[in-house]
Amino acid sequence: xxxxxxxxxxxxxxxxxxxxxxxxxYDVVSVDTGLAAMPHIESDRFDLLLTDIVMxxxxxxxxxxxxxxxxxxxxxxFITGFAAVTLKAGKAVPQAKVLSKPFHLRDLVLEVERxxxxxxxxxxxxxx
Numbered sequence: 001x002x003x004x005x006x007x008x009x010x011x012x013x014x015x016x017x018x019x020x021x022x023x024x025x026y027d028v029v030s031v032d033t034g035l036a037a038m039p040h041i042e043s044d045r046f047d048l049l050l051t052d053i054v055m056x057x058x059x060x061x062x063x064x065x066x067x068x069x070x071x072x073x074x075x076x077x078f079i080t081g082f083a084a085v086t087l088k089a090g091k092a093v094p095q096a097k098v099l100s101k102p103f104h105l106r107d108l109v110l111e112v113e114r115x116x117x118x119x120x121x122x123x124x125x126x127x128x
Contacts, residue, residue: 002116003044006030007037007051007063008079017050017079020105026112034058041067046074048112053080064093075115079103 004026008014011032018030029046031037035057040046049067051060064076076093081101099111 001025001027002048002112003027003046004029004048004050004112005037005040005044005046007032007034007049007055007060009033009052009055013052016105017108020109021050021112024109024112034060034063037063038066041070041074046071048075048077048115050077050079050112053078054082061093064096068093068095077111077115079108 002025004021006014006018006021006028008017008030009032014030014032018028021028029040029044031040034051034055037049037051038058041049041063049064051063053060060078060080064078067074067076076096078093078096078098079101080098097111097115099108
């Protein structure tokens with residue numbers, strides 16, 4: 001099963017995204033800040049870091065750079081509502097996918113499926 005670490009500071013968005021991914025067959029661990037994600041990256045194995053870019057304490061770009069150093073096989077996808085930071089993210093972590101808000105949950109699930117190809121066979125294709 002594909003394991004996803006979700007870092008999103010907006011509680012309702014975090015809950016919404018985690019629920020949609022879990023319903024699509026993914027194992028999701030969600031945290032509210034980049035700092036809260038750090039111990040998970042260092043002590044556990046995840047296939048994907050799905051992170052908001054603009055967060056307090058540690059932004060998603062810093063988190064992704066740390067993840068790339070600690071767990072180079074982990075794939076990275078940024079989610080953001082700010083066009084300007086999309087460019088910054090692309091330069092800082094060029095291998096990462098960037099998904100701009102607003103997006104439909106189906107788009108998120110399809111992007112995750114594309115990232116993993118045949119590795120990702122969700123239990124269900126239903127999205128809320």
